[in-house]
Amino acid sequence: MGKRLKATESLKTLIKNYYDDFFKWSQEGKPVAWLNVGVPCEIFYAMDVFPFYPENYGAMCGAQKITPELSRIAEYKGFTSDICSYARANIGSILSKKGPVGELPCPTIQVETTNSCIMIMTWWRSVERICGSPTFTIDAPQVMLESDSYHLDYMEKELLRMIDFISEKTGKSFNEEKFREIVSISNEGKRLWAEILELRAHKPCPMNAGDIFTHMFPMVSLRGTKQYISHLKFLRDELKERIENKDFPVPDEKVRLLWDNLPIWFDLRLFDELEKYDAIFVIDTYTQAWGPRFMGIVDESNPIRSFGYYVGSGFLNVQIERRWQLLEELISQYSVDGLVMHSDRSCKPYSLVQPELARMAKERLNIPSIIIESDHNDQSGYDRDLVIGRIKDFIDSIKVRKGL
Amino acid sequence: MTYYSYLRELAEKEIIAGYTDTYFPEEYLYALSIHPVRIMSDEDEPHLADAYIQGFCCPYAKNLLEQALKNKLSFLSAVFFTRYCDSLRGVYEVWKTEKLSPYVGYIRYSQVTKDTAVEYLKEEFIHVFSDLARHFDRTLRPELLKEAIKVVNNKRKLIENLYKARKEGVLNIKSRDFYSIIFSSTYLKINDFLDRISKINLTAGNERKGIRVVLSATEMDNLRFFDLIDQIGFYLISDDLASGTRYFKDLVEEGGESLSELSANIARRYIKKPPCSVKEPSDRRIEELIYEVRSSEAKGVIFFRTSFCDSEGLEYPFIKERLEKEKIPHIYIESDHRLSNYQQIKTRLEAFYEQLGENI
Numbered sequence: 001m002g003k004r005l006k007a008t009e010s011l012k013t014l015i016k017n018y019y020d021d022f023f024k025w026s027q028e029g030k031p032v033a034w035l036n037v038g039v040p041c042e043i044f045y046a047m048d049v050f051p052f053y054p055e056n057y058g059a060m061c062g063a064q065k066i067t068p069e070l071s072r073i074a075e076y077k078g079f080t081s082d083i084c085s086y087a088r089a090n091i092g093s094i095l096s097k098k099g100p101v102g103e104l105p106c107p108t109i110q111v112e113t114t115n116s117c118i119m120i121m122t123w124w125r126s127v128e129r130i131c132g133s134p135t136f137t138i139d140a141p142q143v144m145l146e147s148d149s150y151h152l153d154y155m156e157k158e159l160l161r162m163i164d165f166i167s168e169k170t171g172k173s174f175n176e177e178k179f180r181e182i183v184s185i186s187n188e189g190k191r192l193w194a195e196i197l198e199l200r201a202h203k204p205c206p207m208n209a210g211d212i213f214t215h216m217f218p219m220v221s222l223r224g225t226k227q228y229i230s231h232l233k234f235l236r237d238e239l240k241e242r243i244e245n246k247d248f249p250v251p252d253e254k255v256r257l258l259w260d261n262l263p264i265w266f267d268l269r270l271f272d273e274l275e276k277y278d279a280i281f282v283i284d285t286y287t288q289a290w291g292p293r294f295m296g297i298v299d300e301s302n303p304i305r306s307f308g309y310y311v312g313s314g315f316l317n318v319q320i321e322r323r324w325q326l327l328e329e330l331i332s333q334y335s336v337d338g339l340v341m342h343s344d345r346s347c348k349p350y351s352l353v354q355p356e357l358a359r360m361a362k363e364r365l366n367i368p369s370i371i372i373e374s375d376h377n378d379q380s381g382y383d384r385d386l387v388i389g390r391i392k393d394f395i396d397s398i399k400v401r402k403g404l
Numbered sequence: 405m406t407y408y409s410y411l412r413e414l415a416e417k418e419i420i421a422g423y424t425d426t427y428f429p430e431e432y433l434y435a436l437s438i439h440p441v442r443i444m445s446d447e448d449e450p451h452l453a454d455a456y457i458q459g460f461c462c463p464y465a466k467n468l469l470e471q472a473l474k475n476k477l478s479f480l481s482a483v484f485f486t487r488y489c490d491s492l493r494g495v496y497e498v499w500k501t502e503k504l505s506p507y508v509g510y511i512r513y514s515q516v517t518k519d520t521a522v523e524y525l526k527e528e529f530i531h532v533f534s535d536l537a538r539h540f541d542r543t544l545r546p547e548l549l550k551e552a553i554k555v556v557n558n559k560r561k562l563i564e565n566l567y568k569a570r571k572e573g574v575l576n577i578k579s580r581d582f583y584s585i586i587f588s589s590t591y592l593k594i595n596d597f598l599d600r601i602s603k604i605n606l607t608a609g610n611e612r613k614g615i616r617v618v619l620s621a622t623e624m625d626n627l628r629f630f631d632l633i634d635q636i637g638f639y640l641i642s643d644d645l646a647s648g649t650r651y652f653k654d655l656v657e658e659g660g661e662s663l664s665e666l667s668a669n670i671a672r673r674y675i676k677k678p679p680c681s682v683k684e685p686s687d688r689r690i691e692e693l694i695y696e697v698r699s700s701e702a703k704g705v706i707f708f709r710t711s712f713c714d715s716e717g718l719e720y721p722f723i724k725e726r727l728e729k730e731k732i733p734h735i736y737i738e739s740d741h742r743l744s745n746y747q748q749i750k751t752r753l754e755a756f757y758e759q760l761g762e763n764i
């Protein structure tokens with residue numbers, strides 16, 4: 001149970017180096033931009049502006065179980081306890097100058113896009129008001145299936161305006177040649193990521209969900225850098241090796257599950273724990289957000305427009321029709337027996353369509369679902385035994401369906 | 405006649421379309437001879453909606469869904485959502501999937517309050533309302549849209565005048581009665597609204613007693629809340645509500661002839677109007693709130709937040725800070741449109757009343 005990947009060790013170094021660089025840049029007064037995950041870091045790397053993702057930092061707070069403590073600080077200032085726990089952790093960190101990596105320096109600038117939730121926009125606004133860091137919002141009106149016609153023109157213009165904003169506020173210029181190089185590296189990594197995700201379709205599955213969530217870090221923060229490619233190759237090769245050596249986390253795999261929504265960052269061991277019931281999470285919807293379906297392979301002949309397309313059609317910027325298409329594709333590609341939907345109190349745009357999606361899966365494909373309520377980052381009120389018990393019952397019911 | 409019975413009767417004669425937030429450009433509906441109605445909340449418990457959407461969806465948004473699932477909104481031939489907040493977005497997805505209205509429209513709205521969004525939003529309006537026109541076998545004609553702009557501008561001016569009259573001490577009626585009139589403007593035919601205004605009894609009680617306060621919230625349309633305010637002894641002189649002062653401020657420019665020019669004017673007004681906290685930047689909202697307090701000589705602010713309303717949850721600390729800086733006393737109330745914790749709200753408001761009374 002809980003077979004560890006060698007790549008996880010090298011990931012730790014990667015994360016440490018990234019944070020060391022972040023602090024070094026901040027101390028040296030070089031420009032640092034806080035971005036939400038929908039904003040393409042490639043443009044920032046091309047402009048010599050350090051891209052920092054507070055959501056990733058939030059996940060770190062979650063994993064270290066310090067969100068409730070940081071939240072209390074934010075709540076003391078008047079922020080309410082029912083807003084996204086990422087925001088509470090981040091704001092609490094800034095206000096208290098405490099956190100998983102010590103005091104968090106305020107950013108030089110902030111950029112966010114409206115392509116995931118309203119929370120991001122108001123969270124970035126709050127940081128702007130606390131830190132005084134100029135903020136740019138990439139307006140990304142929500143679409144049904146994808147960015148199209150005048151919507152796409154608008155998205156492209158928004159990105160061009162963002163580049164002007166970065167230049168104006170940091171004095172850094174946009175280096176076209178460097179950008180093209182970075183985009184090409186970024187695309188290579190996205191192809192590797194797609195390969196990694198596809199390898200999970202193997203029966204038995206070579207990698208459980210806890211590991212894939214851990215290894216999202218380079219996809220979020222390092223796209224376009226050399227270390228990102230080497231890490232993803234290492235991970236891909238290790239999975240191939242596992243398949244060749246028949247070295248699987250659940251060798252006698254009986255139930256293949258899909259996880260919907262963000263993971264529970266403070267309990268990634270949950271997935272390992274369920275392996276003893278011969279069940280494994282073969283795929284999830286969250287890591288797809290960085291996969292070819294949503295973050296896409298950028299058109300290198302017209303990269304800004306292409307980025308505009310993918311920002312406009314981001315995973316949480318599409319509507320239920322597209323979310324259903326994705327589920328349908330994943331259920332078939334990964335031979336999924338059942339859906340475990342994490343109804344995440346913090347994340348309304350992800351969660352509020354889950355009851356409908358569960359109904360669709362049942363009615364259209366006869367695939368059962370279970371909805372468990374929790375929070376991705378705040379362990380207050382989390383009842384681990386209850387969650388495990390409910391998923392175990394679900395696994396048992398699938399075994400019965402399958403005549404096992 | 406109640407909201408429901410009035411609209412049920414009207415639906416026999418004409419097409420009615422509902423909308424869920426005041427970013428919806430009702431001008432287009434007037435141009436298409438479709439009657440626009442803002443869907444108001446009611447006090448039903450979310451028995452049916454619970455099966456479709458989680459408990460952390462804002463109860464206000466969830467209530468709209470409950471009404472639709474109970475078939476209470478059958479007078480609406482179309483319902484529109486805009487990209488507003490994440491709770492209403494969830495409700496929209498259920499509404500559409502369950503086909504809770506014959507036509508479910510969606511405006512891929514801009515979230516920013518910047519001029520750069522005008523061109524895009526103009527195109528989106530034309531696209532959305534051309535589709536609606538086709539659906540009802542009508543044509544979106546520029547001359548009718550031009551006329552509709554005037555109609556809605558006049559309605560906004562009329563409401564603004566009611567607020568002015570209240571501030572000037574001419575319209576001294578109870579808070580409940582005043583807001584009942586204001587909210588009726590969002591569902592009555594304009595002539596019926598004018599008729600209602602003409603019947604206001606200015607001599608009934610001359611109620612301008614009590615401590616003047618301003619209400620700040622996204623939406624609050626439960627008249628029991630206004631009753632409570634009256635009972636405690638407050639006089640609600642003005643507000644910062646999406647269906648209140650944020651509704652009438654800023655008019656659509658009346659120039660232009662083509663569909664494109666007129667739509668750009670409409671888009672500009674909705675982008676630049678006093679923003680709700682779901683829009684960015686939202687700084688003007690705080691300025692407008694301070695203006696309402698100062699211009700009405702209010703003694704304090706009641707800030708009402710609906711539970712699970714994300715944008716207000718993040719906006720409040722800054723409103724608080726600003727009000728403190730301006731030395732304007734305020735109280736933060738968190739509840740839902742049904743006032744589930746009525747007794748607690750009452751006690752807290754009474755304490756606030758005492759506090760303000762001591763400061764006078």
Ligand code: SF4
Nearest residue numbers: 084116117119346347
């Ligand atoms: S609400 Fe969801 S999408 Fe938004 S910041 Fe929180 S977790 Fe991310």
Ligand code: SF4
Nearest residue numbers: 462489491622710713
């Ligand atoms: S109260 Fe807030 S969350 Fe609820 S519908 Fe209004 S804006 Fe949305």
